[in-house]
Amino acid sequence: MTAVMTEDREIRLSFERADEIHDGLDRAVDALIESAAADVNCGILVTRNEPGSYTVAFDESVPFGQTREAIAA
Template sequence: MNTATIEHNEIRLSFSSVDEVHAGLNRAVGTLIEAAADNGRCGILVTRHEPGNYTVALDESVPFGQTREVIAA
């Protein structure tokens, strides 16, 4: 993973190799699981913005206890 930035219950990730994506996203989701449990009102949304660039964030549109993935248009 090249970079990871954490702000306001959102982690921004940038990967230089496709081999890093799965493990990196799993680590980011794991990091936010505790915050989601403390919040109790939202789940986790993983968004692919472009190849290699993702955000993992708490999101109230995702039901508590779930993780969803989307590709930004």
């Protein structure tokens, strides 16, 4: 797994093995939850960009306190 944090609002993840995805995404969401109290205007969006590539980020379209999932078009 490779993870890159950008601007404390987004974590980009790349996975080579499917069995790493669930745990890796959980850890990324947990990392953002820790800093979520500073930005009560948004929740967390987990986006599958392509197979093995995900973004976990604060997103204003998601209500505070919620985590949602999306698949990029």
